[in-house]
Amino acid sequence: MTTFGITKKSFQLLDKLAANNNREWYHEHKEELREQLIDPFADILEAVSGKLKNAKRPFSGSKQTMFRLYRDVRFAKDKRPYKEHIGGLLTPSGSKKDDAAILYAHLANNGGFIAAGFYRWETKALNQLRERMIEDAKTFRTITRKISKAGYEFSEIEPLKSMPRGYAPYADHEHARFLRMRSLVVSQNLSKEAWIDGTVVKELVKLHRSTIDLMLFGLEAIGQRS
Template sequence: MFTRKTIRFLKDLQANNNRDWFQENKQRYEDEVRTPALAFVEAMEPALHKVSPYINASSKKVGGSLMRVYRDTRFSKDKTPYKTNIGIHFRHARARDVHAPGYYVHIEPGDIFFGAGIWQPDSPTLLAVRTLIDEHPKEWKTVKQKVCTRGGLELQGSSLKRAPKGFDPEHSLIDDLKRKDFIAITNLPQNAIIDKDFTKTVAKLVKTSAPLMKFICDANDLMF
């Protein structure tokens, strides 16, 4: 699947992030990035469905688990046209976009990581997770113990400065209730993607982080 050529292409794209260069190197993108990425998506499907039949692994070239290489520059000062990373998002079957529960693999020169959970959810979804934490603190602590303490992942993302409306500022789990994202992340070595066991490594992380995914899904009445 992935090779050293994958990282080499991404580095070259960082140095030549313009349409002319990309068009001249389009076949490299297909051979060194998109084709191995889609093969990885296909290889992950059995492991994902072993954990949950509701997590999609779609190897479609457009609209599947592999995120677009083209940047949306409409509201950004940075007008470079292409993403210089590979983003792969295994979404929940009920999801429509990246802001839904799922697993994520990020591949970028110097920054390779795995993530699980939900990023920038809408207000009702976020409230549902906070409410479940508030009402079932022991269950949430068990999730953190399994995923973070034992599993080695770290809860990251942005947080409120003050307690969210309707929650006690003195709550024993106030730091978690302040969270605006519920994502568990672990960094991977730079050469992880060229390891023959990369798929197994990610599959193990999927299993390890499953308690967090289930908690988020339970909070929002989603099957897992």
């Protein structure tokens, strides 16, 4: 198994960042953060990209698809200047702007998680996806069963309490639960060891393989299949 430079010290550094979330500490440890967290994380994204280059729909990521540590606190009650985790995407185009369908990795001091799917789509795109769930219920059923069989579950991220506008007649539809969702995301928690020993790469590849039909289903619904 290939390792990428994430070590126990990397997690200790995240703990220290959380305890000293200020500009003075950050600038004193900026190089250390780069060496122990940012660069190794980018290497992981690139390793996954290489594994997926011959996939049904390749996804790729790099340092350019990582999220910066700086927080925008202009309108936030929480004025901490830095995030206390490392996050990054893999997308069909390899661009962070291409966020219709994503594979996401999140490194935190407790290990973190990986996720795949559609996150907070605009209402127009969501409704296009909902229409396809209804029109092609059999295919969507096959997709969700495949994901379940692989051992994953859909995350309940801010689901609507009632059916979305225009979909009340489908309250008893077999996919009513998914029709109420504003994000269709499959996620898996990861241990610290998965990052340290490099098995995070294998887990991301497995998650992509298990969810790619879902992501293609959604991209086709909004006219972005090719």
